Each structure stands twice: as structure tokens, then as C-alpha cells.
Amino acid sequence: MQITFAGTGDGRGVPAVGCQCKLCDRARGEGGKNHRRRVSVIIRNGAETILFDTPASVGEMLNEKRIFEISAIFLSHKHYDHIAGITEFEYWSAKIPVYGNISVLGNFEITDRLYEQCKFHVLHDRESVKVGRIKVTPFDVSHKIPTFGLIFRYEDKRIVHFSDSGNTKLTDYQKLQVKQAQLVIFHTVAWDGGTDHIDIITVIKIAQRYPKTRFVITHIGHNASPHEELVEKLSPYKNITVAYDGMEVRI
Template identity: 35%
Template sequence: AEGIPAINCDCLHCSRAKREDEKLVRGRNAVLFSLPGYQLLLDTPPDIRALLVKNKVRRIDGIFLTHPHHDHSGGLEEFLYWRAELDLFAETTVYEALRREEWGDRLPEVAFHCAFHPGMAVRFDGFFFTPFAVYHTAPCFGLALYEGGHKIVYTSDSSNRFSNYAYCLMKEADLLIVNTPRFSPPHEDHITSTEAVELKARVRAKHLILTHFNHENKPHDELEEWAKGMDGVTAAYDGLEIEI
């Protein structure tokens, strides 16, 4: 997603965002998980510096990179200036794509590469996560995060097609986070907001967070009003905090 307002766009959605600001304005998508003894950042969009400064984030221990598209990885360079050691969780093909196309041998200067394999749990003292592959235009991975008896599932950029394994991981999640740039079909590359609600029902997730909107989705106030008509559905906005 290109953020809202989009560059050089005067559509009604972008025009409202320029005029009214607040929740109508959206940066690119990133999620920070505060876990026992560890701060895990999902993705590094090009505007990650502004997002971290605005939200007063002073600690990050690791980055989970879902895929190499620029709107999810373009801010990695900012972490050359991060004055602390970082882990970089990236599947091998994603890491090699970044090295080949952008970074060369400089990528280890940003963070220590912690390779993962889909379906294999990555364990810490107090929590663990299991990555899983999703259907997208590049190799892409979501994750199921387990901590304190709770399960959070993040699907990343995925079409409305999941493996049976992914459905099993999503089953009865306490929190399901789904990237939905557009409101309704057709959209082959990404699941839409209406399809995500159907996914929530299918896997019986307790709560659904819709995020990663672009200007072709509804403005935030309209999305929020639509979501109010359903149990356990929230339209995210920049700076949203949720405690599980």
C-alpha cells in the first residue's frame, strides 16, 4: 500500500486526508509486538523512521521481515543508525532477494540474520512464533505468535487463498491481523476487508484487526462505522495499541 494520501493523487479519499488529517492519514504498515523481554517489529516500510519517532519507540530487539516488496522492506536502511544490536528474522529467499537486488554484502551491517523456515517454531524464553507461507506476488510469510496462553496471527500481504496449514494456525486465534488494501473484491493479490470478515468467521477468530489500507479502500471513519456493525472487528489506524 502506498499510504494515504497517495502521492500526486486528488481522489476524494486523498483529498479528505489532506484536508482533515487525523485517522484519515495512513503511513505504510508496521506492527510492534511487546513480548516478554523482547520487542519484535514486523516489517520496515519506507516511513518507519517517522513512525518510530512519532510513537516514541526506543527499543527494538528484532525485526520479522514478511517479504521483500519496497512498502514492507524499504526502511531497513534506517536501522544503520539504530544504536543497538538487532536480529533480522527473514526466510532465506527473502533475505537473498534483498542482498541481490538492493544491499549486496552490506545487509549484515543492519542486523544479524536469523533464518527461519515456514512451519518451524522459533522459540524464546516466554513465547514463540511459527511462520507460514502465504500466496502473494513475491515469497511472503505470515506468523502465528503464542504467548501466555494467547495466539495472535498476522497474515501479511496475502491473497484470499490460504493453505490448509495456515487455516489450522489461524483457528480460534485471539487476534487475527489481516492486510486489506481494498474494501471488496475483485483484488487478486490481496484479501479485501469484506473477505477478511468471512475469514474471521471461518477460523472462528475472537477479534479481527483490518490494516494496510490504501486510498481505494473506504476512508477511516466509514470503515470504522462499517466495522461497528460486527462483533470483534476493528479498523486500524496509525498508533493503534491493543493489549491481549
């Protein structure tokens, strides 16, 4: 399976609209790895393409990556940074299955065009869905509102994506998934003090317990250090990678 980190910014993205902080100014001027769109990932495996979350910039990103076919869309939760781009799919060329919990599917107006183009399915905790040969399993994570992380499985390959999750302690189910995964993704907004999003210190602790698993941090905001500083600070931890827009990982 191949995963593309299509956007790696937090709810505001970097540069954040209306913000003149040093990092936002730099991201505006230089672009590069400090320029972060709001978060989403694309999972590809042979003929299957899965999009996880549809931030406002999802259309731009699909154009840049020249993606013209999507097998399914999954939505993690109803916060707008994760769903505002769903309206792009009013104009998609084929009907797409869209999966999410009842809280997210009930949160936006399903216009006539969206209804034409998308087929909506309600997800339930730990009830797997097959998208071609990829098995996708939603699991509850701790966030302000009902939120699903997703496990993507193909043969013996496993990606565990925690989405917006404040879990400081993993549940037994989550520990088992992390142990069996080649790749685990966490959404972090800060070095420490995370409540609704896990903080980097906690990710380090988890990563040290599972040295054979690769961990990626994403959903990074303008209050975090610049990309190169984050990479430098995390360099002692060989199994943690700081995501940037466009980064691809194959497992």
C-alpha cells in the first residue's frame, strides 16, 4: 500500500489565514515543507484509491496529484477542517461511496448534486468495510466529538491512522493494532500539553515501546516549530517521521 500525505496542517493550515506570525509569513514567502494544507491522506493499492477526509483544499490537491478516480471517501468526524471540501464531489465524474459516523454524515447539507454523486454509508466502531482488496476498520478515538480512526489492511500490511485523537493512553485494542502495524499516524498540534490531540511527547513514549513500527506525525499547526526544527528535535527517535505535504510512504 502507498500513502500520500496530501495535507499535513491543523485546523487552520499553515500559513493560517489572517496570521502574521513568523512561521506563517515564512510559509507564505518560501512555501516548501512549512506550507501545510489541512489534513488528509490518500491510500492507494493497485486499482484502489481511498481518500480519508476532505478538507477545503481537497480539490486543488486532487488536481495537483492528477487523481481522477476514487474508490471511496472516509470522513473521520464533523470538524470542518476535515470535511469542508465534500462539496467538491458534487461535480465528480462517478458515484463515490462516502463513509462516516452518523455525527459527520448528519452535519452537512446533502444537496441534490451530492446525493446524485455520493452514496452515503454509516460506519460503526470496529465494523470493517472492504474497498476492493483493502479492509478498512473504523475505531473510536477520544476527541471532543464522535471521531473514528481507521485501520487499513491489505494482506499482512497494516496502517493505523488515529485521526484527531487525544488518547494519552492507548486502549488494549489500539495497542494490539499498533503492535501489528508497519505504519501508525498521529495528529499532533503541540510538543506537550495535548488534550484533544495527542502531543509529541506522548507519541515519542509510544514509539519507544514499538521500535519496529514507523510513526508519522501530521496535523501540525503554526504554533509548532518550523519543519526542519521538528525533524531535528525528533532525529534521536529513528522510527518517527514528521510529515509534509506531498510526502509518500510505501509499506
